[in-house]
Amino acid sequence: MFNKSVVRLGEFDSSLGFTLGASKFKFVVWYIVKCIFFLNPFPFPNSIKRLLLILFGAKIGHSVIIKPRVNIHFPWKLEIGDYVWIGEEVFILNFEKVTVGNNVCISQRSFLCCGNHDYSIYNMPYRNSPITLYDGVWIGASSFIGPGVVIGNDTIVTAGSIINETLDSNGIYKTYTKPYLVKKRWK
Numbered sequence: 001m002f003n004k005s006v007v008r009l010g011e012f013d014s015s016l017g018f019t020l021g022a023s024k025f026k027f028v029v030w031y032i033v034k035c036i037f038f039l040n041p042f043p044f045p046n047s048i049k050r051l052l053l054i055l056f057g058a059k060i061g062h063s064v065i066i067k068p069r070v071n072i073h074f075p076w077k078l079e080i081g082d083y084v085w086i087g088e089e090v091f092i093l094n095f096e097k098v099t100v101g102n103n104v105c106i107s108q109r110s111f112l113c114c115g116n117h118d119y120s121i122y123n124m125p126y127r128n129s130p131i132t133l134y135d136g137v138w139i140g141a142s143s144f145i146g147p148g149v150v151i152g153n154d155t156i157v158t159a160g161s162i163i164n165e166t167l168d169s170n171g172i173y174k175t176y177t178k179p180y181l182v183k184k185r186w187k
Helices: 024-038 046-055
Strands: 078-080 091-093 098-100 111-113 131-133
Touching: 024 046
Parallel strands: 078 098, 091 111, 098 131
Antiparallel strands: none
């Protein structure tokens, strides 16, 4: 029915290129806490959420606002400065460390994604990298920030942007793209 693929996901090894950074027990307990206090639409006080993140190993500054339905994958791989706003439905997939400076706004439905796979290798091993947002960064709503991205001081990423490379300080960046073929993977 289909041509035979050169991708072999059955040979994927999740232990290569990834470390949990905590015990499986801690991860399971965090998952339960996350479902109750973070993914829930009820607006639990920020002081409770901040305390829970600290208890699970995050470094969190003061005056941090975390709206409902925020998905933080691994708090022990998260560092957030002072006066940070995290909007509703933000997803922080921090397979590697995510560092957020002071006075940063991450708007609703943005996705900070440290995870990736090497599509050039048949079993698609992990190719994860940390993300750093320096002081004064504003990530517009529904933006994607990819692995290895560093965003410089006082930089704005406009709503709906896709950022896969480092951005200099004091800039306003936006992306408007249509799908286009970069290159054929196989002949």
